[in-house]
Amino acid sequence: MGKKRRKFSDKFKAKIALEAVRGVKTLTELAAEHQVHPNQISKWKKQLLENASELFSNGSGSSVKSEDEVTAPLYEEIGRLKMDIKWLEKKALSLPAVKRRNWIRPERNYSIRRQCRLASVSRSVIYYKPVPESGENLRFMRLIDEQYLRHPEFGSPRMTDKLREQGYSVNHKRTARLMRKMGLQAITPGPHTSKPARKHRIYPYLLRDVEIKNVNQVWSADITYIPMRCGFMYLAAVIDWRSRYVLAWELSVVPPL
Known part of the structure; x- marks a missing residue:
């Protein structure tokens, strides 16, 4: 016996x-969600756009409007949807890439490619996994930090x-990268160190011309x-x-990595 249609x-x-028509989901996703063949959905979509005035009519004899009168509101709604989507895309692109990467979730219904x-x-x-530093590089970083102090x-x-004097075989490129x-840099005068940036706000030095005579007049941390x-x-x-006099102090121990 054949399968019932x-x-x-x-x-x-x-x-x-x-x-x-709205395009929120692909035909494949709609077909999987509603258990309908994608070709059938494509056919319904075509009928909606081409002959909206008589779409899926049951022959009840109701008054028939012109094609423009029926399709005009539909296309207006589609135009508004496209404008909203463009606005959302523009709004999303204005956010930092790091924040947009956090939106991607493999457990969601949409594929990683579509997300x-x-x-x-x-x-x-999304697929990239950062490679941690090797044990040798970590040892070099510890030695560099000791020398920098x-x-x-x-x-x-x-x-x-x-x-190299300590017996380690390392080139200057590797040392510069580490x-x-x-975040270590030689303490030497850089270019234009005394030239302020025009956009940076200059905060006044509040202790200028202040004679410190009493205890508890000025503290610093x-x-x-x-x-x-x-x-x-x-x-x-x-x-x-x-x-x-040291008024207060606090130690915070950071465990090794």
Whole structure:
């Protein structure tokens, strides 16, 4: 016995055809969701756009409007939907790429490819897994940090020479990359260090021409870190400018990675 042919109501056809016209989901996604062949949805969509005045009519003899009168509101709605989609795309593209990458979720109904296209994010960024630094590079970074505490004026060339004197085979390119990753730079005058940026606000120095005579008149705070055998210890202190007395201090231990 042959398989019984399914029958769809006019309301169901109109709903599916309108969803296909809006373009929120692809024909394949609509077919999988409603258990309808994609060719059938494409046919309903074509009928909706070409002959909206007599779409899925049941021959009730109701008055028939002209094609322009029936299709004009439909195309107006489609135009508004397209304008809304363009506005949302423009709004989304104004956000940072890091935030847009967080929108991608593999567990969602949409594929990764479609999510990346909607968020204007490259798929290679989603699939990329950063490679951690090797144990050898971590050891070099620790040695560079120790040397930098002793000689903050060392750049990558002199830092490379120091590592080679200790018996490590390393070139200046590798040292420069590790120092750049650690945020270390030789303490030397750079170009235009005394030339302020025009867009930066200049804050007034509130202690200028202020004579500090009394205790508890001016306090200042500072923070530094102390390298240990395993990890670091961060030291924060508050000092009185007149007596040079340490009013308060706190240590924070950071475990090694």
